[in-house]
Amino acid sequence: MTAVRRPRKVLLVLAVSLIVMGVVAITLLWLFRSPQATARTTVDEVFHGLATGDSDAISAAGIRVPDAAAQAFAAAEAYLSEPTITQLVKHDNSATADVTFQLDGATHTTTVQLTHADGAWSITEGLWGTLTATSTQGTHVAVGDALMTLDEQHPVLPAVYTVVAAPSSFLGGSATATVLPDAGGEAAVTAQLHESGRAFVQEAIEDYARDCAAVTTALAERCGLTVPWAADLATLESVSVDIERMPRVELAEMKPGADTADFSAADGVVIVTVSGKTTAGSDEEFSYRSPQWMLTGTYSFEGDELIVRVR
Structure with a gap:
């Protein structure tokens, strides 16, 4: 049987083609992982978590959510909806994104600040709000399983929260607070003894x-x-x-x-x-x-x- 030999020119063409395909693949990967695209993806992931009540998704996007904030967020009365990035501007290893959303029957806008470090983008400002509560009885109020001391600002994620008198086994009374990014929500609870x-x-x-x-x-x-x-x-x-x-x-x-x-x-x-x-x-x-x-x-x-x- 006679062996079939491939011409050297054919082998060279194949090698060059593979190199070109590799360069194209690397270029496409770089494009898809460009800083602006990754910053946008981070904002999208965080606000999707805010809209679905998923604090784990928010944590996965590089934001540390304390246990009390996660417990309160899980029990929120309503979450934001229709988050839309209207503008995203990159500055080397930082970026800003303007986001509009619906919450408690109104349209709101926030500007979040992002930084790029260790190969990942994370939101550093413009996301958290605070919740402050008073009550006519007791030393704390509760939002879900989260206990909160009175007359103090507690960091929480944007949402509508129902705040109840604590301990709820013995006290009745509640109030609702809407918390927006970079803003404070207040709840005044009138407690009644059960x-x-x-x-x-x-x-x-x-x-x-x-x-x-x-x-x-x-x-x-x-x-x-x-x-x-x-x-x-x-x-x-x-x-x-x-x-x-x-x-x-x-x-x-x-x-x-x-x-x-x-x-x-x-x-x-x-x-x-x-x-x-x-x-x-x-x-x-x-x-x-x-x-x-x-x-x-x-x-x-x-x-x-x-x-x-x-x-």
């Missing part, structure tokens, strides 16, 4: 009363157990407390701006039995029944907790 709040304090006081009754070597302090045992005994050796009826809790209204309010738990019935030695040296036992057993103290909302303190 019946669940009074029930929680009642349960806490009953647990406390049972702890008072569990003390057997002395009259427990701060338990409202005042009995005249010293009139009958010289020394007190043991105590037994029988609760016939738990005190009933009443909560004073918390004044606007206050952190704490009073409570009283009254109309309890308790029998206290004491034993010890009399002045004559004999062992004796005496029982005292109190039909007006009372405990008093304060309650407060701290973060997402309801705190009960007995005086």
Whole structure:
């Protein structure tokens, strides 16, 4: 069989063609990855995340989203829509982009600043807004799972947020705030105590009363157990407390701006039995029944907790 030899000219043409194709491919890749195209893509990706409520997509575009901001954003009432880049201008390793969008029934415009570093573009200014809230009760408000302290500016992504009184298990009341880029949104919450709040304090006081009754070597302090045992005994050796009826809790209204309010738990019935030695040296036992057993103290909302303190 005779071998077929390819002419050297053909091989040279093939080699040159491959080189040309490689140069074209590299040129196209460079064009598609040019700074302006990459800056535009970054803006598109970030605003797509803002429009879809996807903080992960925003993080993937090089923007660090703190946990609290991500939790609030996930629970937002409404997101922006129709984001459109109207102008993008590149300056070496920086760029600016004008973006229009719809939010809360109106058209808005923002200018974002971008920088190019380590081979990637990222938005550095013009994206974040702030949310400030007040409430007539408590120390915090909540947006979704995010707790926010009162009267402070919290960085959040642009969206419409529903702000609720905290802790929401015990307080009702909400307000809505629209937050725009480079702007602040405000929410003023009028909080109302739920019946669940009074029930929680009642349960806490009953647990406390049972702890008072569990003390057997002395009259427990701060338990409202005042009995005249010293009139009958010289020394007190043991105590037994029988609760016939738990005190009933009443909560004073918390004044606007206050952190704490009073409570009283009254109309309890308790029998206290004491034993010890009399002045004559004999062992004796005496029982005292109190039909007006009372405990008093304060309650407060701290973060997402309801705190009960007995005086």
